[in-house]
Amino acid sequence: MTDQRLTAVEMGEKIKEISIAEFFEKNRHLLGYENSSKALLTVVKEGVENSLDACEEAGILPEIHVSLKEVAPDRFKIVIEDNGPGIVESHVPYAFAKFLVGSKFHRLRQSRGIQGIGIHGAVLYSQLTTGKPVKVTSATGKEIHEFELMIDVTKNEPKIISHKSFRNPEKKHGIKIEMESEGKYIERQQSISEYLKETAIANPFAHIIFDGPNGKLEFKRTVDELPKQPKEIKPHPYGVELGILRRMLSNTKAKNIIRFLMSEFSRVGKSSAVQICRLAKVDPNRKPKDLTHEEVDNLHKAMQMVKIIAPPLDCLSPLTENLIMEGLKKEIAAEFYVAITRPPTVYRGYPFQVSVGLAYGGSIPESETAKLFRFANKVPLLYHQAGCAITEAVIETDWKRYGLSQSSGNLPVGPIAILVHFASVWVPFTSEGKQAIANYPEIVKEIKLALQDAGRKLGSFVNQRRRSRESQLRKELFEKYIPELAESLEKLTEKQKQKIIEELERIIKKGGLVGKGESGSQEKS
Amino acid sequence: MEKEKVEVKKNLKKLGDKVLKDIESGSNPSLDVPVRTLSNVKFDEQVKMLTMGEATAKRYFFNIAHVRKFVQTIEAAALAKELIDVNKHLSLREAFYRMKRTLPNSNINLVDEQIESNEAIEDLELISDSSREQLHINANKMGSVAGKIVIEDKGDIVDWSKLGSGGWSIPSNVEDIIFKKVNVKFIIYMEKAAEWERLHEDKVWDKLDCIIVSSQGQATRGIRRLLQRLSTEHKLPIYVLTDFDPWGFYIYSVLKFGSISLAHISSELAIPEARFLGLTADDIVKYDLKKHLIKFKDVDTKRLEQLIKYDWFKNSKEWQRQFKLMKDMKAKAELAALSSKGITFISEKYLPEKIKNKDFID
Numbered sequence: 097m098t099d100q101r102l103t104a105v106e107m108g109e110k111i112k113e114i115s116i117a118e119f120f121e122k123n124r125h126l127l128g129y130e131n132s133s134k135a136l137l138t139v140v141k142e143g144v145e146n147s148l149d150a151c152e153e154a155g156i157l158p159e160i161h162v163s164l165k166e167v168a169p170d171r172f173k174i175v176i177e178d179n180g181p182g183i184v185e186s187h188v189p190y191a192f193a194k195f196l197v198g199s200k201f202h203r204l205r206q207s208r209g210i211q212g213i214g215i216h217g218a219v220l221y222s223q224l225t226t227g228k229p230v231k232v233t234s235a236t237g238k239e240i241h242e243f244e245l246m247i248d249v250t251k252n253e254p255k256i257i258s259h260k261s262f263r264n265p266e267k268k269h270g271i272k273i274e275m276e277s278e279g280k281y282i283e284r285q286q287s288i289s290e291y292l293k294e295t296a297i298a299n300p301f302a303h304i305i306f307d308g309p310n311g312k313l314e315f316k317r318t319v320d321e322l323p324k325q326p327k328e329i330k331p332h333p334y335g336v337e338l339g340i341l342r343r344m345l346s347n348t349k350a351k352n353i354i355r356f357l358m359s360e361f362s363r364v365g366k367s368s369a370v371q372i373c374r375l376a377k378v379d380p381n382r383k384p385k386d387l388t389h390e391e392v393d394n395l396h397k398a399m400q401m402v403k404i405i406a407p408p409l410d411c412l413s414p415l416t417e418n419l420i421m422e423g424l425k426k427e428i429a430a431e432f433y434v435a436i437t438r439p440p441t442v443y444r445g446y447p448f449q450v451s452v453g454l455a456y457g458g459s460i461p462e463s464e465t466a467k468l469f470r471f472a473n474k475v476p477l478l479y480h481q482a483g484c485a486i487t488e489a490v491i492e493t494d495w496k497r498y499g500l501s502q503s504s505g506n507l508p509v510g511p512i513a514i515l516v517h518f519a520s521v522w523v524p525f526t527s528e529g530k531q532a533i534a535n536y537p538e539i540v541k542e543i544k545l546a547l548q549d550a551g552r553k554l555g556s557f558v559n560q561r562r563r564s565r566e567s568q569l570r571k572e573l574f575e576k577y578i579p580e581l582a583e584s585l586e587k588l589t590e591k592q593k594q595k596i597i598e599e600l601e602r603i604i605k606k607g608g609l610v611g612k613g614e615s616g617s618q619e620k621s
Numbered sequence: 622m623e624k625e626k627v628e629v630k631k632n633l634k635k636l637g638d639k640v641l642k643d644i645e646s647g648s649n650p651s652l653d654v655p656v657r658t659l660s661n662v663k664f665d666e667q668v669k670m671l672t673m674g675e676a677t678a679k680r681y682f683f684n685i686a687h688v689r690k691f692v693q694t695i696e697a698a699a700l701a702k703e704l705i706d707v708n709k710h711l712s713l714r715e716a717f718y719r720m721k722r723t724l725p726n727s728n729i730n731l732v733d734e735q736i737e738s739n740e741a742i743e744d745l746e747l748i749s750d751s752s753r754e755q756l757h758i759n760a761n762k763m764g765s766v767a768g769k770i771v772i773e774d775k776g777d778i779v780d781w782s783k784l785g786s787g788g789w790s791i792p793s794n795v796e797d798i799i800f801k802k803v804n805v806k807f808i809i810y811m812e813k814a815a816e817w818e819r820l821h822e823d824k825v826w827d828k829l830d831c832i833i834v835s836s837q838g839q840a841t842r843g844i845r846r847l848l849q850r851l852s853t854e855h856k857l858p859i860y861v862l863t864d865f866d867p868w869g870f871y872i873y874s875v876l877k878f879g880s881i882s883l884a885h886i887s888s889e890l891a892i893p894e895a896r897f898l899g900l901t902a903d904d905i906v907k908y909d910l911k912k913h914l915i916k917f918k919d920v921d922t923k924r925l926e927q928l929i930k931y932d933w934f935k936n937s938k939e940w941q942r943q944f945k946l947m948k949d950m951k952a953k954a955e956l957a958a959l960s961s962k963g964i965t966f967i968s969e970k971y972l973p974e975k976i977k978n979k980d981f982i983d
Contacts, residue, residue, distance in 0.1 A: 576726065581695060583699075588695070591641060596641070
């Protein structure tokens, strides 16, 4: 036993910094690479989302081409190409081959990717499973640069294997990423084609072509206008975590606490800042970097206690009702569509906005559980449906009121597809896999309100449809009896059968009598 | 006769023209059908029979709940017109098959069960103010008669006492029968053919100078009309023999007062002079039939409760007494149980004794 014990010195030698890349290597499940079919989907997803974000920010209608070919058993070559603005030469290695280098993490602005982990994870996964570098071709309208990149896992630094540049007489722009990785290709649920279809629903302004192992799929653009650009905002005091506050204090350029509060946060004026300082018992003139742990703690608590108006809400780019209608119509053949976008509101200091869409009837199966499309910032969520705030809100909504069947604690059953979109500067995902939204009561409540609003519209359509179906059935029944009646009347009165039929048909066409609510009534005296 | 035919044809044509007028004016074709339920039946204390009230129901073609019956009724009218035109008769069963057709491009039959065509014909009788017989539709022959009466039927002379073991079977239309020689004092009507056979074999009609008549269960219209004619034309008393149960009592009730569904023609069918001979609750005691009682089922109790409430029984002390005794016994008994007392007990003891003592209920 004793010879297995370590001395403090020996233990100290074992403690070393773990790079994020190394951490990922050991915890790939956290980023969505736990099995080979999901891994392949994640690689495509990270690439497509980067492309969509880049295009949208640059104000370019996205053209995205995804190609996926099996080059050896369970090994695929993936190529994703967009028409975005491209990335300048010097940034390319970092943008693709160094973790936590992202343009998006230190800001609050609604976008698809946030953490600067996504595409790097894909690059690292490719490297781990094939040992090959990825090829990135970037065109910014000037020259074209082609890199072969790998990640130095221990240092979390990019390794440039090769770098070539070409002339760009056509002034092309965009990014093309080519990589190989292990994986398994599946169809149907939680597949790449399903992911792209849902992406197309939430992004009808994008043109996406998928050249997959089973042939080509094209998702056409039906809206020629990009959605409103989201605005970047500063954090609101109510939503800031203690750790982030600490980092903000050490990075700020502000000379004292009162300036710091007023310049780094949204909605904090002089009087709010003074109030926070007083409540935290912190001198407003202290230098931000000088605060002790305890003082930061007090400051954080005080920030939650002072009354501060909600953050500005015009920073979001919700899925508008028009976009939802277009998206649903182009991918789902239904009889009825409805879309509702709620006014923006706030959870824990973060603005968010909910939109929902319903598609009913048509090609949607009559007696299956409703198909639920979940989206966060225009990205489809394919996994962890059960643990998601959206699912909870759908289950808690009483769909029986709107003409569907539903057993308690379950999704409704009927010919319906339900789309829920959550837009926020910060989506509270339940894990790094970014597949489920945490169920904050404010969020669940907003989603339910939107669903109920849309549900009421659906309900009146379902009722109307039922009534017109019944009236159609009535009409058909009468039509069956008409020749019999005419024949008997001809025998009784010698008036020509065909004439009687015509006259009765005319009464039906007029409709008034047939539609009347006489059905089911008893003979009355 | 021919005049009557013309009248019936005119009524049928009128019915067709009315519907046609509705259609031509673009309105919902409708029929006024008198209501044939207890709610629209009254007991007329004066004449002691059931009469029909004024209530009618509108039956529409463009109404999901009515359309089927509407077309059935018109089809029944067309069928009747055809029969009168060619001077042929159909039984109710045959009429059912004539009306049973499949609607084009569907799996719907115009009638599925005979009860539907029967009801359509009964409705038509009311709407066209003509009897079933006038519409050339007959019920099945279901009854027998034997006794010292000679009749003429379609030119044939028939002696009811010389027809062997089967007796004369009573047709559904007895209007044209002529009674040639009536040599009897009364009529015994019984619910069951088995008792008729017993009485016939024992020559009861000869010994007691009567005629014996039976049917299966409820008396057919032909029998009721025949009995009524004998009652009114020859003043013959009519005694009714049924089982001791609510259904038996109701057979008597129909003979005497008329039935709910045919209340509109009570005057041609009801026989207010009919008397109930047995079995009575007192018979059960007197002839020691208690051990042959059959326990009531729920349906028997329910039916008895209905009888108790009928207007035409409500004020009869004697009938209410019978009902009460039956209710207390919670049991019924069959006529056949009398045979436990001896093979010819009913013929030689029960009937002569009861008739001699005038032991019957009005």
